[in-house]
Amino acid sequence: MEYFVALLTTLALYLPALTGEPIPDVASLPAFEVADRLEQAVFAHTGQRRGGELTTAAYLPRENVILLTSALLEDLPELEAVLVHELVHWWQVRSDRAGPHGGQAWEDEARAFENSWRREHHLRLRPPLPPPNRRRP
Numbered sequence: 001m002e003y004f005v006a007l008l009t010t011l012a013l014y015l016p017a018l019t020g021e022p023i024p025d026v027a028s029l030p031a032f033e034v035a036d037r038l039e040q041a042v043f044a045h046t047g048q049r050r051g052g053e054l055t056t057a058a059y060l061p062r063e064n065v066i067l068l069t070s071a072l073l074e075d076l077p078e079l080e081a082v083l084v085h086e087l088v089h090w091w092q093v094r095s096d097r098a099g100p101h102g103g104q105a106w107e108d109e110a111r112a113f114e115n116s117w118r119r120e121h122h123l124r125l126r127p128p129l130p131p132p133n134r135r136r137p
């Protein structure tokens, strides 16, 4: 687990290069938890069901926890890309920059940063989110 804490810190320190903004506070980096049933884990933490698809990971802002599936731990390049995405959500919640706030805008921004990471590391790009009316409820 210490390895993953170090990995998370390394990736967080890379965020300014990606976003052009300072990172808010490395001391407040999220904890993480391995959970193979993401929907259930989100519910256990927040008492809420999440809309949309949860496939590999989720960031819970109030709890400041990143949830990851164990399959992801066996694919380091993929894990890094997903952690970059979830760390962007952490940064969005904590940074006081002006700009889009919450919801779809944040998800689009996180995917854009994730994809620039993926491009740099020659990984398969993540497709953009379909428009809300085409997502399952």
Ligand SMILES: [Zn+2]
Binding pocket: 085, 089, 107, 110
């Ligand atoms: Zn996201």
